Amino acid sequence: MSSVCHSEPCSTLSAPCCESVLQDVFGYQQFRVGQQDVIDAVNRDEDCLVIMPTGGGKSLCYQIPALLKEGVTLVISPLISLMKDQVDQLKANGVVAAYINSTMSRDDILAVFEAMQAGSVKLVYVSPERVLTHDFIDRLRDVPLAMVAVDEAHCISQWGHDFRPEYAALGLLKQSFDNLPVMALTATADETTRHDIIQRLGLSQPHEYLGSFDRPNIRYTLWEKHKPLTQIIRYIEGMRGQCGIIYCNSRKKVEQISEKLRDNGIRAEAYHAGLEHAERVHVQDAFQRDDIHVVVATVAFGMGINKPNVRFVVHFDIPRNIESYYQETGRAGRDGLPAEAVMFYDPADLAWLRRCLDEKPEGQQKDVERHKLNAMGAFAEAQTCRRQVLLHYFGEHRDEPCGNCDVCLDPPKRFNAVEVAQKALSCVYRVQQSFGITYIVEVLRGMQNQRIREHGHDKLSTYGIGRDYSHEYWVSVLRQLIHLGYLTQNISRNSVLQLTEKARPLLRAEVSLELAVPRLDNIARTMKVNKLVNRQYDKKLFAKLRKLRKAIADEEDLPPYVVFNDASLMEMAERLPTSNGDFLAVNGVGQRKLEKYGEVFLGLIRDHLLAIDEPH
Incomplete structure (x- = not known):
């Protein structure tokens, strides 16, 4: 550009x-x-x-x-x-x-x-x-x-x-x-x-x-909850020395997990609205200054965090909506370097959130929240590229899978889905695009209930044509069709399913379509911890630069990234600048920072290079 x-x-x-x-x-x-x-x-x-x-x-x-x-x-x-x-x-x-x-x-x-x-x-x-x-x-x-x-x-x-x-x-x-x-x-x-x-x-x-909602440097991964405390400790130990945030839906879990991490030698602290203001400020400042590496928090933490070197964000519980998930995971990798977003998922957590929502008074706001929670559930149970699901939610469509999420890295089996998709899309059309997922599935499976009879949908040609498959199977198929852009959910009409223009050629069998074979065990697998990709740079110099940055930041009472962020230090360790002109060419180095920090950083780099060149 x-x-x-x-x-x-x-x-x-x-x-x-x-x-x-x-x-x-x-x-x-x-x-x-x-x-x-x-x-x-x-x-x-x-x-x-x-x-x-x-x-x-x-x-x-x-x-x-x-x-x-x-x-x-x-x-x-x-x-x-x-x-x-x-x-x-x-x-x-x-x-x-x-x-x-x-x-x-x-x-x-x-x-x-x-x-x-x-x-x-x-x-x-x-x-x-x-x-x-x-x-x-x-x-x-x-x-x-x-x-x-x-x-x-x-x-x-x-x-x-x-x-x-x-x-x-x-x-x-x-x-x-x-x-x-x-x-x-x-x-x-x-x-x-x-x-x-x-x-x-x-x-x-x-x-x-x-702009694009895509953050290609973030790897999206979902883990089924099995022994969640053991899993989270194992994951964080694999990320030892990196900065990260763990989000939980309750204060009790925040306290429990932070204590377990400290017991395992990890520099972690809790953050939630029940703590004294001074304690919350202390935790936030310590995290900003790299004095602690992991904050375990409720959603009360994070909007004020502008920390660029957060390498991972873990959701110990499923969030209530995709917007929150996107914003919270977006706190990882703000410097553009590789980062991870890991969600621990148990369908029971989603059911609990739905029960909480059911207790709220009826009205438009509740309908909006229900739609958003359902979309979050669909993301968690997705059989297609998670990045595609995420981007589609915001109206951005990608034809190719990302190659950097758990579904892409551990792909499900696929099948020729033209006939199955035609059945689902035809059913949406036959009920005049006026009903949601659950109702469409009930019609497809030929369920005997009063609502279907009242609408006369038991007389439709699509009634019962999907009775050979389970409710969960059809829900998975419909969600995949939504994720791929053949269907859309109208938030202003109680999330009814509606056909898109993309559905027409599919209904006429003019295009091919493969879908993921539905995993009816709710993604009963656990991903291996993925190590972050490393760039080619002098890691010993990078460590020295970080140490110098921390000393300067402490002396000036600033978060280290205000001096320089990790991406700038990594570029220094790649480029090895030794002159003012070279130093200015590093992203994040302007005239003021050259004048203020150039001499000491360039001096360290020169000394490091001299030490390498000296005969041992």
Whole structure:
């Protein structure tokens, strides 16, 4: 992809262009796919909706324009820890940035407002709750605002997996400030959620960038729960020395697993909402600084984590929806290096979540949650490439399997499924595309129940044509047809099955189709622990660089990755830079970091090379 800046001409006589800011301030040699187009739109003062995967570079989409535009960029961020982390990283790159939150004194907050009014700060991070207060809105009227960036924008929508009423009210900003460009950013939003974000924020003909949801560096693996505590200890021991997160659905499990890991010599701590605030802060800081390697947590942990070197995320229990799963697994491998997402699955866990959902009052929100939970169950029980299932859920279709998930690495047996698929698709069509999976299976198997008789579906030609196969068999077939794009589930109509255009040639037997032979034992197998792929680099030098980075970070009271992330250190151990020019060519090294850290890092690399060359 071209990295030519379309917004500003690059000239020594003009203001810096976006490409020079990318290289000189942030230390990256070229834009990632999609970043340039979004930055161009922002520089034209257009509203934007940006969907990029976690670790895909969303922040740069507003941080670079913020440095190019006159005025202050306001960033709406959900967590104090996330604000601090972003501001620390910006300051490390020489950017004047600040945040306003409840941990600050009144004098400190007023000082930030004065800097905003004077235009001496470029980016200010603030929570949605604070933005919506009358006092804050009034103060903003005296500030030269350049734009507003709304991070974690899926929280705006009732269709999103983490709906927050205070986010939904952020449309007030558009109403209060004429011609104010607003950018909404998130990693997880299906089509319905995206539409809702645009409406609620009042975005005007926004530039929409829908990036790929694929994180090819993450390996997706499912393990059947057998002896889960033994399995988790074995897995973590195989990943010893690597940083990771284990998610559980209860505080009791969090405490139990963290204790077991410590008993086995693993530097692990628990994190959940029942702990004292000071303890939670301690665990989060220790994890950020690599003082502990594993955090065992409820979903209360993680949104504020911007740690790039998380090598694995384990779900000890199945999550409630694919959006949460995607977002949580996305905390692994943000540096682009190989990472793993492992889910431990027991159908009883899914049944328990369904019982919990059944206890909620009937209504649209419950219907949405049911649809999402069913999709999560379908992912867990998938017989096709897990990445294809995941991407399809977000409306992104891939014809080829990924080769980097357990289903691809341990493929199920396959069979000619044209006739079976025709039966299933015909049944969906005959019931007028107005019923869900369970009902379709009942009709196919010729079940005798009142609902089928009331609709007259016992008279259909498809009634009973699948009675030779079990309920589980047909559920597996239908789910595979959904995953492969022949059927879709309409969330706004109680998850009824509907045919896609892709189904037509299959119904006419004009195309071939193979499906996985349904594994009716609910994936009764356990995958072997997969070692992460290693790049070719000097591992001894890499270890020395990490040790140096940790010492500098501790001295400056920063997380190590704010100095340099693992990907930058690995590139140093590959390239072996010995001059300032060589060091600047490493991704993540900008002018400010060259000036601040170049001498000591280059000195270590030179000493390491000299030690290698010396005769023994």
